[in-house]
Amino acid sequence: MKEQWRLLQTGFNTAFSNMAVDRAILVVNSEGKVPPTVRFYGWIPSAISIGYFQSLADEVDIRACERLGVDYVRRITGGGAVFHEKELTYSIVIPESHPEIPKNIMKSYGRICGAVQKGLHHLGIESEYVPINDIVTGGRKISGNAQTRKLETVLQHGTVLMDVDVDKMFSLLKVPNEKIKDKLITDVKQRVTSVRHLLGKDVRFEEVAGAMKIGFEEEFHVELIEGKLSKEELALAKKFEKECFSAKDWNHRR
Amino acid sequence: MRSQSIYKVPQGKLLKISVEYDEKNNVIMNIRITGDFFAYPEEAIELMETKLRNVLMEREQLLEKIRSIITEYHIQFIGVNAEGLTQGILMCKP
Numbered sequence: 001m002k003e004q005w006r007l008l009q010t011g012f013n014t015a016f017s018n019m020a021v022d023r024a025i026l027v028v029n030s031e032g033k034v035p036p037t038v039r040f041y042g043w044i045p046s047a048i049s050i051g052y053f054q055s056l057a058d059e060v061d062i063r064a065c066e067r068l069g070v071d072y073v074r075r076i077t078g079g080g081a082v083f084h085e086k087e088l089t090y091s092i093v094i095p096e097s098h099p100e101i102p103k104n105i106m107k108s109y110g111r112i113c114g115a116v117q118k119g120l121h122h123l124g125i126e127s128e129y130v131p132i133n134d135i136v137t138g139g140r141k142i143s144g145n146a147q148t149r150k151l152e153t154v155l156q157h158g159t160v161l162m163d164v165d166v167d168k169m170f171s172l173l174k175v176p177n178e179k180i181k182d183k184l185i186t187d188v189k190q191r192v193t194s195v196r197h198l199l200g201k202d203v204r205f206e207e208v209a210g211a212m213k214i215g216f217e218e219e220f221h222v223e224l225i226e227g228k229l230s231k232e233e234l235a236l237a238k239k240f241e242k243e244c245f246s247a248k249d250w251n252h253r254r
Numbered sequence: 255m256r257s258q259s260i261y262k263v264p265q266g267k268l269l270k271i272s273v274e275y276d277e278k279n280n281v282i283m284n285i286r287i288t289g290d291f292f293a294y295p296e297e298a299i300e301l302m303e304t305k306l307r308n309v310l311m312e313r314e315q316l317l318e319k320i321r322s323i324i325t326e327y328h329i330q331f332i333g334v335n336a337e338g339l340t341q342g343i344l345m346c347k348p
Binding site: 146 | 266268270286287288291292293333
């Protein structure tokens with residue numbers, strides 16, 4: 001019989017809640033109280049997440065975010081700034097010791113990205129993993145990914161772009177050199193793509209989630225059983241949301 | 255003196271470093287290492303910033319210090335390395 005992992009479909013939530021839930025799952029999984037977990041979620045309102053090591057003020061135009069009602073949050077994972085709007089975000093939480101997870105961090109990125117690639121395949125999109133943390137199709141990025149390891153547990157989260165508004169994204173992100181902003185926007189437009197662009201039609205979130213579920217099941221030879229956050233995870237997520245992810249101390253710390 | 259650099263690590267990520275340094279003695283007083291790289295454990299970056307205080311702003315000294323911190327605290331960097339960090343820091347000098 002196939003190993004059973006938990007699938008969480010937590011719907012659309014704020015940036016603060018989304019990041020708090022991923023961290024809460026990591027903590028509770030590290031205590032052996034919940035199985036390896038794959039989660040699919042979205043962002044309402046739209047939000048920018050920045051990598052753990054990034055400077056908020058350097059990366060994000062906070063005034064523009066406030067004007068447009070876009071939230072911003074610092075992740076516990078490294079990597080770059082991401083504008084989360086029309087996308088599916090996944091997360092996977094699993095003990096480092098699990099036989100399906102390579103000990104080598106780069107190899108484990110490749111493995112988890114493999115699940116996303118298989119999911120894309122089920123939508124009719126062929127893609128390749130480009131180290132360090134991108135998945136591209138036809139040379140254009142469709143997914144960005146970031147992993148942390150804490151408490152002997154792996155948390156990787158990443159995006160599957162369903163549609164992309166590069167102009168809006170750049171109205172919210174700061175660029176190192178304003179003079180070349182227009183060129184940068186043109187370049188990025190040529191370097192990113194989306195499910196909608198590739199398939200030439202709108203695809204529902206549920207359809208992308210269905211394909212990703214199969215992708216993770218195939219890659220890891222498991223069965224994903226739909227479940228819920230435990231009471232402990234919910235309580236911990238509330239605490240992290242309040243004390244960390246929505247707190248100025250955390251978001252402005254670098 | 256306070257100074258900043260932006261350095262794209264070859265085959266790696268974008269490193270943004272800001273340094274406050276004592277020009278007379280050529281040593282780092284304060285440093286902030288930011289960017290879209292990865293480090294395991296993440297908290298090691300704060301440790302690195304603390305340990306780099308009072309280090310001479312010269313390639314050899316920086317490289318040696320950074321390498322020794324990486325080894326001592328079992329830090330794993332992805333998208334940046336000791337050479338990249340050293341280069342980024344040195345680029346803060348006029």
